[in-house]
Amino acid sequence: MNAAPADQIRLLDLQAFDSKLDQLAHRRRSLPEHAEIDKVNADHTALKDLVIAAQAQHGDTTRELTKAEQDVEQVRSRAARNQQRLDSGAITSPKDLENLQHEIGSLAKRQGDLEDVVLEIMERLESAQTRVTELTARLEHSTVVLTEAEGRRDAAYAEIDAEVEKVRRDREAVAAVVPADLMKVYAKLRETQGGVGAARLFQRRCEGCRTEFSITELNSIKAEPADKVVRCENCGRILVRTADSGV
Numbered sequence: 001m002n003a004a005p006a007d008q009i010r011l012l013d014l015q016a017f018d019s020k021l022d023q024l025a026h027r028r029r030s031l032p033e034h035a036e037i038d039k040v041n042a043d044h045t046a047l048k049d050l051v052i053a054a055q056a057q058h059g060d061t062t063r064e065l066t067k068a069e070q071d072v073e074q075v076r077s078r079a080a081r082n083q084q085r086l087d088s089g090a091i092t093s094p095k096d097l098e099n100l101q102h103e104i105g106s107l108a109k110r111q112g113d114l115e116d117v118v119l120e121i122m123e124r125l126e127s128a129q130t131r132v133t134e135l136t137a138r139l140e141h142s143t144v145v146l147t148e149a150e151g152r153r154d155a156a157y158a159e160i161d162a163e164v165e166k167v168r169r170d171r172e173a174v175a176a177v178v179p180a181d182l183m184k185v186y187a188k189l190r191e192t193q194g195g196v197g198a199a200r201l202f203q204r205r206c207e208g209c210r211t212e213f214s215i216t217e218l219n220s221i222k223a224e225p226a227d228k229v230v231r232c233e234n235c236g237r238i239l240v241r242t243a244d245s246g247v
């Protein structure tokens with residue numbers, strides 16, 4: 001394959017732009033913010049679940065308290081009714097009086113027990129409320145941390161993307177001039193040779209694979225016409241001869 005020496009040299013510029021674009025893409029993919037955001041996101045999701053569970057616990061305990069307070073109220077009103085009947089003097093039979101007094105005593109004991117239950121539930125409700133408050137605060141904090149990390153990531157993206165845009169424009173200007181058949185070989189080599197399709201011959205070495213050529217090999221490269229597209233014998237990349245290649 002033949003190509004004008006100037007076009008072969010343009011391949012080196014193209015290679016520099018393409019390598020720069022590869023680096024920028026790699027930088028975009030491996031921003032430290034990605035791992036950070038993944039971690040904060042996982043924490044955030046876990047916290048959300050905990051808040052939901054704590055709120056459910058709080059709701060259950062609230063209903064439990066209402067029920068226990070109703071139980072106390074029921075016993076209290078029954079005791080009050082009995083007391084009223086006792087105070088009214090309407091009951092005269094000693095047996096009935098004794099039964100009523102006995103029941104009033106039992107109800108007082110029952111009310112005391114139920115009030116203890118209410119107190120115990122109130123304590124649990126307070127703990128549940130504290131937990132909801134704490135977890136909600138942690139969730140809010142994690143939202144702030146997440147938003148902040150996403151902001152840093154987006155700022156880094158914007159910076160990288162602006163540079164990509166500029167390098168792409170510069171690359172297009174060069175790519176538009178390089179002959180299509182040369183571009184095709186270069187592109188194919190870039191795919192198979194780790195992103196490097198064209199390398200300079202410099203100080204007896206292929207700058208693509210760093211192989212140092214023997215004098216004999218160098219002489220045979222030297223013997224090739226300037227418009228011959230030379231390939232490195234070791235890596236197969238397009239070997240570009242420049243003014244400082246020493247050939």
Ligand SMILES: [Zn+2]
Nearest residue numbers: 206209232235
């Ligand atoms: Zn090579």
